[in-house]
Amino acid sequence: MLIRMICPTCKKASPDPAVYRCPDCGEPFELEFEARFPIEKIRQRKANLWRYREAIPIEADKDIVSFEEGFTPLLKFDIKGYPIWVKQDHLFPSGSYKDRGASVLISYVRSMGIKSVVEDSSGNAGCSIAMYASAAGIECEVFVPQVTSPAKMEQARMLGARIRKIPGSRQETAQAVLEEANHAYYASHVYNPYFMQGTKTLAYEIVEQMDWKAPDRLILPVGNGTLLLGVYNGFKDLLRAEIIAEIPKLIGIQTESCNPLASAWEQKSVKPISVVLQPTVAEGIAIAQPVHGERILKVVKExxxxxxxxxxxxxxxxxxxxxxxxxxMELTSATAFAGIERVLENEADAKGRTVSLITGHGLKSVGHF
Ligand SMILES: Cc1ncc(COP(=O)(O)O)c(C=O)c1O
Ligand SMILES: [Zn+2]
Known part of the structure; x- marks a missing residue:
């Protein structure tokens, strides 16, 4: 496998496999390599996300950290008389789709021989990284905003992570971890390109489960966009491999309490609009300044x-x-279903095959019932 980490802005290659961000312009690196899909072999493999082995940029099998996660059921049911296919990603081992990204990212961390990581999260990514780090014998410290759901904090602690609660917003937590990242490897689900190499498997699974055909549209909750951009990368891989002919329409849903991207879309801005975060039940997507904001807007338009x-x-x-x-499901995940309701109001948008997913399990929202 020829794998290169490239800066999307100045096109320079990463100087070191452990550097995840361009030293010149600060942009997170992107990964370049050719994903392959030997369909007959894939069909015979176990029902987990590692069945797409030739499309995941981890060189040696010995480095893979896996709980046989993925290939979650894709169930078809009716919403307001329309058929909707829903991926059950709340059934992942740690209870959210973040396990897709964490399995690949921590496998990469293991391949570099790194023994200690830090991560910042509104909760779910911290639980996932903690679980995979523990399986790989890697020490893990998770920075969370003070207001994170107690269930998620307890889960990450139980999985062996040290928890650091940071007063203030999600943004202040991100700042605090950057200061710490000098001492330990920053296994960031937002900056590190290997995380999205895991979330992209959602696209592969949907296409395989729909008989190797792409749906017409995908409705997703969006905060930092590691899910939306990962899925876009996944469809792009399938397009390049000529398995699908077109990338489905990506429809991103945000809460009115924190909508820098939806506001930008409405105002036809190519950059996220600055918003003041209001209290929200959708804590997983309460991201006022999405790092990949411009890219998300561009990809959705494309x-x-x-x-x-x-x-x-x-x-x-x-x-x-x-x-x-x-x-x-957890409250954040219900944002997508509130979005489906809106999308279906438009007759043209209700035609064809619509897919959504449940991103996190309901027990994560304990304390809100
Ligand atoms: C349950 C849940 N759904 C959706 C998301 C959105 O993911 P992203 O920030 O990658 O857009 C998150 C992120 O934390 C989440 O926890
Ligand atoms: Zn650069």
């Missing part, structure tokens, strides 16, 4: 999709309704 905001009331209502239908 696919013919769009971004929109939903109210806190509609998130809570959809959360309760979905739980009663047997889909017990």
């Amino acid at each position: 696919t013919g999709g769009y971004l929109l905001s939903v109210t806190e009331e509609s998130i809570l209502r959809n959360w309760r309704e979905m739980a009663k239908k047997g889909f017990f």
Whole structure:
């Protein structure tokens, strides 16, 4: 596998495998390598995300840290009379889709022989990184905003991580960890390109589960966009390999309480709009300054999709309704379902095959019931 880390702005290659950000312009590096899909072999492999082995840039199998995660069920059901396919990513080992990224990122960390990592998170990514680090015998410290759900903090602690609570916003937590990143490797789910090499497997699984065909649109909650951009990369890989003919429309949903990207979309701005974070039940996407904001706006436009905001009331209502239908998700995840409701209001947007996902498990929201 020829794998290169390249700065998307000045096109320079990374000077060192452990450097995740361009020393000249500060942009997070992107990974370049050719993902391959030997479909007959893939079909015979175990039902987990590592079945796409030739598309995941980890050189040696011995470095893989895995709990056989992934290949979650894709269930079809009706919302307001329309068929919607929903990936069950709340069924991952740590209870959220972040395990996709953490499995690949911590495998990469292990391949470099690193023994200690720091990470900052609103909760779920911290739990995931803690779980994989523990399996790999890597020490882990997770920085979280003081206001993070107690369930997530306890989960990460139980999984062996040291927890550092930072007063103030998610942004202040990110600042605090950057100061610490001089002492330990920063296993960032936001900056480190290997994390998105894991989240991209969501696109592979959807296409395989739909008989190697792309759906028409994908409806996703968006905060930092590690899910949306990962999925875009995944579809791009499938397009290059000529498995699909077109990337589905990517439709990103934010809460009205924190919508720098949806506001930018509405105002036709190519940069995120600065917003003041209001209290929200969707803590996982309460990101006022998304690092990859410009890229998210560009990618959504390229696919013919769009971004929109939903109210806190509609998130809570959809959360309760979905739980009663047997889909017990965390509040952040219900943002996507509040979004589906809005998307389906438009007849043209309701046609074809629409896919969404449940990003996190309901038990993560203990304390909000
Ligand atoms: C449950 C849940 N859903 C969705 C997201 C959104 O992910 P991203 O920040 O990558 O857009 C997060 C991020 O923490 C999350 O915890
Ligand atoms: Zn650069």
